[in-house]
Amino acid sequence: MVSSGTGQPNAKEKKYDRQLRLWGANGQQALEASHICLVNATATGCEVLKNLILPGIGKFTVIDDATIAEVDLGVNFFVDAEGVGLPRAEYTCKYLSELNPDVQGSYINDSLSNLITSDPTFISTHGITAIILCSPLPSHLVHTLQVMNPDLAIFHVYCVGFISSLRIFLPELCIVETHPDSLIDLRLFNPWVGLLSFAKNATRDMNAMSEHQHGHIPYLAILLHYLEKWKEEHGERLPGTYKEKNEFKKLLLTGMRTDVAGGIEENWEEAAAAVLANVKPHEISSGTREVLKDDRCQNLDQDSDNFWIIARGIAEFVASPDQGDGLLPLPGGIPDMKAESQDYVKLQNLYRQKAASDLAQVAQNVSQILVSLNRPETDIPEEDISLWCRNANHVRRIRYRPFIDEWMVDIFHAKAVYSDLKYNPDTLLPIYIALRAYQTFYDEYGHAPGQENGKDDSAELLTHARVYLSKVADMLKLPEDEEFPSTEVLRALDMWCREVTRYSGAELQNIASLTGGVVSQEVLKCVTRQYLPVNNMVVVDGVQSKSAVWEL
Amino acid sequence: MATTGENSRWQHLDKILQRNGPFCDDSFTSGNVEEILGRWKILVIGAGGLGCEILKNLALSGFKDIHVIDMDTIDVSNLNRQFLFRQEDIGKPKAEVAAAFVMKRVKGVKITPYYGAIQDKGENYYMQFNMVVCGLDSVEARRWINAILVDMVDMNNPESLKPLIDGGTEGFKGQSRVILPTISSCYECSLDMLTPPTAVPLCTLASIPRQPAHCIEWASILEWPRVMGEDKKLDTDNPEHIQWLYEQALERAKEFNITGVTYSMTQGVVKNIIPAIASTNAIIAASCCNEAFKIATNANPYLNNYMMYTGNDGVYTYTFEHERKPDCPVCGNQATTFEAKGDWTLQEFIDRLKEKPDVQIKRPTLSTQRKKLYYQGPPQLQEQTRPNLDKKLRELITSGEEVGITDPGLPFSLRLNVVFD
Ligand SMILES: [Zn+2]
Numbered sequence: 001m002v003s004s005g006t007g008q009p010n011a012k013e014k015k016y017d018r019q020l021r022l023w024g025a026n027g028q029q030a031l032e033a034s035h036i037c038l039v040n041a042t043a044t045g046c047e048v049l050k051n052l053i054l055p056g057i058g059k060f061t062v063i064d065d066a067t068i069a070e071v072d073l074g075v076n077f078f079v080d081a082e083g084v085g086l087p088r089a090e091y092t093c094k095y096l097s098e099l100n101p102d103v104q105g106s107y108i109n110d111s112l113s114n115l116i117t118s119d120p121t122f123i124s125t126h127g128i129t130a131i132i133l134c135s136p137l138p139s140h141l142v143h144t145l146q147v148m149n150p151d152l153a154i155f156h157v158y159c160v161g162f163i164s165s166l167r168i169f170l171p172e173l174c175i176v177e178t179h180p181d182s183l184i185d186l187r188l189f190n191p192w193v194g195l196l197s198f199a200k201n202a203t204r205d206m207n208a209m210s211e212h213q214h215g216h217i218p219y220l221a222i223l224l225h226y227l228e229k230w231k232e233e234h235g236e237r238l239p240g241t242y243k244e245k246n247e248f249k250k251l252l253l254t255g256m257r258t259d260v261a262g263g264i265e266e267n268w269e270e271a272a273a274a275v276l277a278n279v280k281p282h283e284i285s286s287g288t289r290e291v292l293k294d295d296r297c298q299n300l301d302q303d304s305d306n307f308w309i310i311a312r313g314i315a316e317f318v319a320s321p322d323q324g325d326g327l328l329p330l331p332g333g334i335p336d337m338k339a340e341s342q343d344y345v346k347l348q349n350l351y352r353q354k355a356a357s358d359l360a361q362v363a364q365n366v367s368q369i370l371v372s373l374n375r376p377e378t379d380i381p382e383e384d385i386s387l388w389c390r391n392a393n394h395v396r397r398i399r400y401r402p403f404i405d406e407w408m409v410d411i412f413h414a415k416a417v418y419s420d421l422k423y424n425p426d427t428l429l430p431i432y433i434a435l436r437a438y439q440t441f442y443d444e445y446g447h448a449p450g451q452e453n454g455k456d457d458s459a460e461l462l463t464h465a466r467v468y469l470s471k472v473a474d475m476l477k478l479p480e481d482e483e484f485p486s487t488e489v490l491r492a493l494d495m496w497c498r499e500v501t502r503y504s505g506a507e508l509q510n511i512a513s514l515t516g517g518v519v520s521q522e523v524l525k526c527v528t529r530q531y532l533p534v535n536n537m538v539v540v541d542g543v544q545s546k547s548a549v550w551e552l
Numbered sequence: 553m554a555t556t557g558e559n560s561r562w563q564h565l566d567k568i569l570q571r572n573g574p575f576c577d578d579s580f581t582s583g584n585v586e587e588i589l590g591r592w593k594i595l596v597i598g599a600g601g602l603g604c605e606i607l608k609n610l611a612l613s614g615f616k617d618i619h620v621i622d623m624d625t626i627d628v629s630n631l632n633r634q635f636l637f638r639q640e641d642i643g644k645p646k647a648e649v650a651a652a653f654v655m656k657r658v659k660g661v662k663i664t665p666y667y668g669a670i671q672d673k674g675e676n677y678y679m680q681f682n683m684v685v686c687g688l689d690s691v692e693a694r695r696w697i698n699a700i701l702v703d704m705v706d707m708n709n710p711e712s713l714k715p716l717i718d719g720g721t722e723g724f725k726g727q728s729r730v731i732l733p734t735i736s737s738c739y740e741c742s743l744d745m746l747t748p749p750t751a752v753p754l755c756t757l758a759s760i761p762r763q764p765a766h767c768i769e770w771a772s773i774l775e776w777p778r779v780m781g782e783d784k785k786l787d788t789d790n791p792e793h794i795q796w797l798y799e800q801a802l803e804r805a806k807e808f809n810i811t812g813v814t815y816s817m818t819q820g821v822v823k824n825i826i827p828a829i830a831s832t833n834a835i836i837a838a839s840c841c842n843e844a845f846k847i848a849t850n851a852n853p854y855l856n857n858y859m860m861y862t863g864n865d866g867v868y869t870y871t872f873e874h875e876r877k878p879d880c881p882v883c884g885n886q887a888t889t890f891e892a893k894g895d896w897t898l899q900e901f902i903d904r905l906k907e908k909p910d911v912q913i914k915r916p917t918l919s920t921q922r923k924k925l926y927y928q929g930p931p932q933l934q935e936q937t938r939p940n941l942d943k944k945l946r947e948l949i950t951s952g953e954e955v956g957i958t959d960p961g962l963p964f965s966l967r968l969n970v971v972f973d
Contacts, residue, residue: 009815011628015628015631017632017816018827019632020816021827022724022829043612047834050830055632055633055830056632070560073659074560074562074564074612075565075612077608077612077658080657080659098638100631101639179864216760262893339760341810345809345810451571494574498573498574502573507564508565509609509612510838513838514839516834517830517833517834517836518835518867520831521831532864532866533866534867544575545842546869547867547869549866549867
């Protein structure tokens with residue numbers, strides 16, 4: 001889709017310019033291949049779709065058996081007075097489709113529960129990538145949907161009054177482009193021969209240098225020069241502790257000239273500033289180690305995903321003494337620094353060439369693996385391997401827990417809840433628990449808890465919350481004398497149960513819109529396989545203007 | 553007119569506004585939407601990515617009298633998030649199209665657009681509103697409206713204090729905040745939280761470029777005026793101009809063996825493009841409007857006073873109270889101390905000033921009680937004061953002397969006690 005970058009952008013690039021700068025042509029391509037399905041065209045649901053249609057998903061489908069009522073007009077922007085009495089799925093689909101002519105919209109004027117019975121394979125026959133469920137929905141329906149479609153990405157949303165929650169389930173997600181703050185890895189503790197000799201040349205006879213020369217030594221060379229010096233003075237050891245790094249900083253600053261204009265040299269200050277973040281051994285991150293040790297990386301077969309085949313190529317690179325010898329392939333970028341143009345470009349090329357030669361070795365490993373799997377040796381584009389190499393220390397594999405384990409309170413869930421309630425003084429879990437109680441109440445009565453007709457459901461909600469917490473306590477076999485939940489937690493729970501019943505199931509546009517934003521960000525991350533989606537629960541607290549995430 | 557009952561579209565809002573909640577404080581008085589919000593007049597600044605969302609949210613929160621200011625017209629690159637605009641609206645004023653769209657969709661709301669700059673209006677205009685919600689992408693405009701609202705506060709007239717709610721986004725990140733002028737930390741108090749625009753020294757651009765961006769800035773800052781002369785202004789919205797810059801930058805990059813100059817990057821650098829998506833605008837705009845709603849209704853406590861959101865890695869928010877700065881040039885009452893070296897030339901002093909994250913000025917005019925140090929204009933005065941740029945500070949001022957600084961972008965002046973160390 002995207003032209004080579006040498007000429008002016010085409011119409012699509014112009015329209016999507018601001019987002020292409022975030023996820024690139026490959027992210028956009030993935031987005032355009034997706035089909036997102038919404039169950040219940042509530043204000044929240046329509047807001048989610050709005051934020052996905054605008055950047056250009058391929059298709060969307062609205063499933064809803066409701067007809068538009070007057071009350072929808074006060075909260076949902078995608079209905080209006082002319083629509084009252086008409087099917088909500090069809091009507092919202094029309095207004096949502098107007099947002100982007102490139103997106104194909106469709107609707108089903110029916111409920112999810114009917115659809116599951118009448119067309120149990122609709123998810124796969126329609127090629128649905130992800131489904132957004134806007135509660136309230138009976139919990140058995142949500143669980144049935146998941147059991148019938150274990151590989152379906154599900155975003156289950158509650159939005160009521162000032163609060164909302166999002167529970168995500170995705171089939172295992174492997175992400176190469178996680179977009180960390182920086183991909184730079186200077187390898188100061190593991191310099192290769194070419195880099196060392198560059199540093200030596202750049203710092204030779206520093207005292208004889210002119211003011212201009214001395215003030216333009218690239219700071220990387222300064223760091224490498226003083227690391228060598230440090231090693232000589234410390235029996236080949238490198239500065240490791242915080243204290244040693246500070247001493248190292250002092251050591252290198254002794255080389256800075258102060259009898260110059262301004263009293264300092266910028267490049268030396270840059271060197272000192274880079275010490276804490278960059279003077280360190282190369283370490284393989286825990287996320288990457290997890291991937292490289294994964295069974296699917298170790299035991300490949302013909303159907304293995306490209307991600308795992310490249311991962312194996314990288315693992316072999318790291319393990320081989322002739323290749324990485326314990327190190328990952330070099331990403332190859334360097335930061336800007338004060339230097340003469342030609343010195344900087346030379347230095348940049350050193351890193352780029354090393355990265356290219358690491359990449360070539362990984363690519364060779366990958367083709368050998370492909371051949372051994374009886375696949376064509378060029379089956380994986382070099383571009384993909386290169387992307388993996390540049391991001392090697394930041395790749396992630398994320399596994400999601402199915403809804404039922406959380407709902408039934410398994411041991412993992414109980415532990416997570418217990419520790420947050422016990423050790424996090426600002427815990428927002430009482431909101432989650434109040435929403436769970438809301439679901440239990442809904443399953444029983446078929447409507448939201450509230451304060452209608454002189455009846456107040458908050459006491460009943462609190463009972464459900466306490467029953468749930470005693471399940472947690474039982475699961476953990478807590479001793480009789482342990483106070484759980486604490487009085488503070490109970491007080492918070494009581495308040496949230498009362499606040500939730502105050503809403504009587506009401507949706508507020510602001511919180512619906514905020515939640516629509518949060519959910520759509522997560523869908524975008526999941527569909528483009530870029531950045532890191534939440535694993536697995538988010539709560540938005542519009543009362544205190546906060547949020548929290550947990551793996552539950 | 554009563555709005556409760558089965559047939560009202562405000563049933564949802566009324567449920568919440570008619571009942572007391574456990575987090576409400578004493579200031580909450582229950583009522584229906586029209587009783588509570590009917591008297592509010594609210595100003596929205598910006599009808600772009602945040603502004604479109606803000607207008608929709610306020611209209612559906614029950615606000616009836618909304619004004620909106622925006623000086624821009626609709627561009628094709630807005631369509632990926634500014635959901636009130638369509639292909640056929642390109643070129644029309646944002647404020648007008650957005651106002652008309654929301655009024656058509658949400659019956660009964662009155663939105664008054666103004667197609668122009670906030671600086672066109674004065675205190676009389678701003679005084680008519682109860683609250684201001686800002687969805688801007690410009691630091692300068694925010695500083696301007698913040699300073700006006702702080703300046704308008706009259707201690708004897710509680711109505712003169714207009715809460716300012718401000719939002720901003722970049723990619724998957726954003727922030728929203730509530731400013732009570734003169735009471736809580738103002739926009740100027742927190743200026744140092746912004747990363748200052750990385751000003752590359754001119755000498756780097758002129759003689760030692762290292763990055764593709766250096767080549768692009770060279771083309772736009774140095775090469776354009778040199779080749780085109782003073783009369784032909786660079787228009788960053790003109791694709792032919794961008795194309796020219798791109799070609800110049802590419803040529804220069806080749807000369808220095810620098811790789812990576814693209815058309816898209818050229819556009820990004822010269823227009824200072826910030827990546828933007830609908831999702832993040834929705835989050836931040838809704839957060840701002842949620843605070844506006846809470847301030848107007850007391851239905852729950854409002855934000856005190858800053859929330860940061862980031863969606864790059866999971867979902868993370870940080871909510872905290874940003875403290876007022878006693879030496880804030882807008883809302884504080886102490887002069888700021890600025891440490892300098894007597895050996896600096898005035899030019900060096902100005903360069904350092906520009907780098908300081910809590911100052912951020914572009915075209916400063918400097919003076920002391922007794923002399924003019926440097927004037928940006930008129931030409932005669934500029935001519936007359938230009939030689940001072942090469943003089944050392946100690947030749948011009950004494951340590952501890954107060955230097956006043958004005959900038960055409962700011963409606964206030966900075967006063968610095970310049971101390972030599
Ligand atoms: Zn201030």
